[in-house]
Each structure stands twice: as structure tokens, then as C-alpha cells.
Amino acid sequence: MKALAWPEGLGAEMALPFALWRTLDLIDGQRDAAEVARLAGLSAPELRRQLREAERWVERAQDHQRPVTAEATQTVTGCLLQVVGPVAELMIDETLEDLGGGATLSALLAGLAAELTPEQMARFAQHLRARGLA
Numbered sequence: 644m645k646a647l648a649w650p651e652g653l654g655a656e657m658a659l660p661f662a663l664w665r666t667l668d669l670i671d672g673q674r675d676a677a678e679v680a681r682l683a684g685l686s687a688p689e690l691r692r693q694l695r696e697a698e699r700w701v702e703r704a705q706d707h708q709r710p711v712t713a714e715a716t717q718t719v720t721g722c723l724l725q726v727v728g729p730v731a732e733l734m735i736d737e738t739l740e741d742l743g744g745g746a747t748l749s750a751l752l753a754g755l756a757a758e759l760t761p762e763q764m765a766r767f768a769q770h771l772r773a774r775g776l777a
Contacts, residue, residue, distance in 0.1 A: 647676050650698040652705060659700050666693050703775065711739070711746050715776070719748075722770035723755065726763050734758060748776070 647670050659667070666683045674682070680690040706715075716735065723731035738754035739746055752771070756764055 645675060646673050647679050648672060650694060650701050652701040653697060657700065657704055659697065663693055663697050663700070666690065667697060706748060706776075708747055708749060711748050711751050715748050716751075718774055718776060719751065719755070719771070722767060722774065722776070725770055726759070726767045752776075 649667060649670055653667070666679070666685065669679045669682045676687065676690060680687055683690065685693070716739070720731055720735055723734065727734065734755060735751070738751055738758075742750050742754060755767070759767060
């Protein structure tokens with residue numbers, strides 16, 4: 644039987660939900676999928692679902708380290724508009740200007756978060772999650 648491996652790009656430093664880490668911790672490069680599922684108390688479809696979810700987390704993390712695209716900026720602007728209103732565009736322009744060329748999505752979001760109250764940040768994060776950006 645083929646040993647199960649972590650999703651490509653996943654590292655031990657990556658923040659994931661505890662339920663995923665609990666399962667991924669059982670993947671040691673020697674156990675096959677059936678053994679990992681048994682040890683985790685999961686069915687085979689549940690294990691596959693968790694592995695796909697981990698892959699999505701990796702993709703999001705990688706997206707956050709890439710330079711900000713016009714599409715990402717538009718999505719972030721839409722999310723921020725719902726929280727702070729029309730000043731959102733100015734906030735994004737100023738944050739991008741402060742970051743300079745090659746700004747990453749992660750840096751943009753961190754810069755914006757620094758300007759929001761905790762309540763605004765919670766709402767902003769909710770909108771970002773709904774669009775797969777957080």
C-alpha cells in the first residue's frame with residue numbers, strides 16, 4: 644500500500660484548524676490512507692475531505708504571499724466597503740502606497756487590519772472568509 648503524504652506546500656508552521664492538524668499529524672510518510680483514517684477515527688471519504696480542505700488552506704496561504712492582483716484588490720475593496728463605507732478605497736490606496744511595489748495580499752490585509760477597530764476587523768474578516776480570502 645502507498646504511504647500517505649502531506650499536501651504539496653504544507654509546512655509545520657502553517658496555521659490550520661486543530662481538527663486538520665490532528666489528522667495530518669498522523670501522516671508520517673509510512674502509513675497508508677486506511678491506517679491514517681483508522682487512527683484518526685475517520686471514514687475514507689472523511690479523510691479525503693480533510694486532505695482536500697488542507698490543500699485549500701495551502702492554496703490560500705500561497706495566494707497571500709503572492710503580489711496583490713487587481714482582482715484581489717477589487718475583492719478586498721468590496722469587503723472593506725461593507726465595513727467602513729466609501730473611505731475603503733482611500734484606505735486601500737494609502738495602504739498599497741505605503742507598501743510599495745510588489746505588495747502581497749497578506750501585507751495589504753495586515754495594513755488594513757491595523758486601521759480597523761476590533762469590531763470592524765471581525766466584520767471585515769467575515770466578509771473575507773465568505774470570499775475565500777481569509
